[in-house]
Amino acid sequence: MDSHAELTFDAVDDLVGAYSRGRLEQPRPSHRFVPGAIGPLIELAYHAQGGKFAGLSTSPWLDPVAQADLRSTLLGTTVCWFDHSHHRGFLRTVVNPLDVRDDPVRTGFLLAGRKAAEAVGFPVPIAQSLSAAIREMESNIHEHSQRPRTGVLAYQANGGGFEFVIADEGIGVLASLRQAPEFKNLSDHGRALHAALQEGVSRHGRAANRGTGFKDLFLGLTSLNANLRFRSGDHALIIRGPSPNLKTAQLVQKPFYQGFLISVQCDLPAPSRARH
Numbered sequence: 001m002d003s004h005a006e007l008t009f010d011a012v013d014d015l016v017g018a019y020s021r022g023r024l025e026q027p028r029p030s031h032r033f034v035p036g037a038i039g040p041l042i043e044l045a046y047h048a049q050g051g052k053f054a055g056l057s058t059s060p061w062l063d064p065v066a067q068a069d070l071r072s073t074l075l076g077t078t079v080c081w082f083d084h085s086h087h088r089g090f091l092r093t094v095v096n097p098l099d100v101r102d103d104p105v106r107t108g109f110l111l112a113g114r115k116a117a118e119a120v121g122f123p124v125p126i127a128q129s130l131s132a133a134i135r136e137m138e139s140n141i142h143e144h145s146q147r148p149r150t151g152v153l154a155y156q157a158n159g160g161g162f163e164f165v166i167a168d169e170g171i172g173v174l175a176s177l178r179q180a181p182e183f184k185n186l187s188d189h190g191r192a193l194h195a196a197l198q199e200g201v202s203r204h205g206r207a208a209n210r211g212t213g214f215k216d217l218f219l220g221l222t223s224l225n226a227n228l229r230f231r232s233g234d235h236a237l238i239i240r241g242p243s244p245n246l247k248t249a250q251l252v253q254k255p256f257y258q259g260f261l262i263s264v265q266c267d268l269p270a271p272s273r274a275r276h
Helices: 009-020 038-049 054-058 068-074 100-119 124-144 172-177 189-196 213-220 270-275
Strands: 003-006 031-034 080-082 088-092 152-158 161-168 225-242 250-267
Touching: 009 038, 009 054, 009 250, 038 054, 038 068, 038 152, 038 161, 038 250, 068 088, 080 100, 088 100, 100 124, 100 152, 100 161, 124 152, 124 161, 124 213, 124 250, 172 189, 172 225, 172 250, 189 225, 189 250
Parallel strands: 003 031
Antiparallel strands: 080 088, 088 152, 152 161, 161 250, 225 250
């Protein structure tokens, strides 16, 4: 009988690394990874979309049942999707934030995410902050990725926790920042990730007084215990714990990822969890 393990980000890193070395070719692996959280699943899917790792999307190392509905829909062309409970959903960023005709689609998605957070116990103001963070992160795809139609927004609410993911296959954080003269000599993906999360830092340069979205993200998570993962190029920036901020960030070198991915997993504040 096959053994099973959770599909974590560490497992994704291992799968991508092993696949690149031709070490995932067993027709019947000894164990399978089960995707529960959507962050690792979407990161793996974006690796597979890049072509070099296309076989990962159908690898026998992945459990074929868990998240099967989400996985199959992501492989298609559906623009907006929800499960039957609306506790999981995703939206492709093919909708134009400047086109009023697309507003009902985006608004409906964000409202569903907010209601899902409320349904698992998050207070209304926190649920609203989480929904606003998703909207703000989407704007970064349209403004900075140069490939906005490759993006996806996704959320999942269950067991007193809420998770959301924003991902794209754009030019990545380093290439984006280097468009500003003050960052033109930046050459390290890890340093670029750390810089991009600071207030006022963007491809427009600090003097433009832009790039405040991540400050708003951190403020929205102040009362929560959260795990954040920012992924671009050959680095991940990871923040774990209560009231996340850049002071506790950890930079880790990883297999190359094309684009930018943000994954946020947060738990209810302790008093709210006790009442729920």
